[in-house]
Amino acid sequence: MKTVKKALEILDCFTKNDRELGVTEIANQLDFHKSTTHALLATLKEAGYVIFNPRSRKYSLGFKPLELADHIVYQRDLRDLCLPVMRDLAEKIQESISLSIRNEISRICIAVARGPQQVRLNITLGMSVPVYCGAAGKCLLAFMPENSVQRLLAGIDFVRFTAHTISTITQLVEELSTIQKQGYAESREEFFNDAAALAFPLFAAGGQILAVYSIHSTVNRLTADTRGRFVTEGKDAAQRTNAILKSIRQY
Secondary structure, eight states, X not given: OHHHHHHHHHHHHOOSXXXXXXXXXXXXXXXXXXXXXXXXXXXXXXXXXXXXXXXXXXXXXXXXXXXXXXXXXXXXXXXXXXXXXXXXXXXXXXXXXXXEEEETTEEEEEEEEXXXXXSOOOOOTTOEEETTSSHHHHHHHHTSXXXXXXXXXXXXXXXXXXXXXXXXXXXXXXXXXXXXXXXXXXXXXXXSTTEEEEEEEEEOTTSOEEEEEEEEEETTTSSHHHHHHHHHHHHHHXXXXXXXHHTOTTX
């Protein structure tokens, strides 16, 4: 076990600032014997975890870590990847969190982490809502390519669910512009009365919008006093997830 731990410590030495390191540099940094360091690097090189540059006589990370990142796709789907972050966010802000994706002109909830509030919306798995209605749908639209949004909107018949539902393309396009600038979406009573929500985008490795996290609250709880903290925590959760998704090429 000590040998494995030492090998992992060697891999941790490689950073954005230290992409290439020699045996002596690593040994000094970790206080290892040079012979031990050399032997571990030889094993890591054989397994594909590091690459040796004969010109500089130094090592850098190999492609094996990227291969392992790809394996995440086969072991866990998007919900499994996101749920720990969602549960952590729900605990921090004491509100329910959902994960939604787009399906044509609707957005569908595929995961929920429920908060402790007694008064909360009944967000259910598989719940489908028109994509122009609510924070999650608007967030999904806002970060799509403009030509794709135009084609999608051309086939939408706007239905009013409450007095605050967006009902025209002009109104929606203005809202999408605001969302792009601020990096998140907000809705208040657009689908349910008394409901308020914030939504944050999740991106695939190629940069396309993949899904969104939504914070589900009420108009009484999502106020000027709480919005700042909710936005900060929501953006942080999305950024942490995006960092993982960026390393997984299937997404």
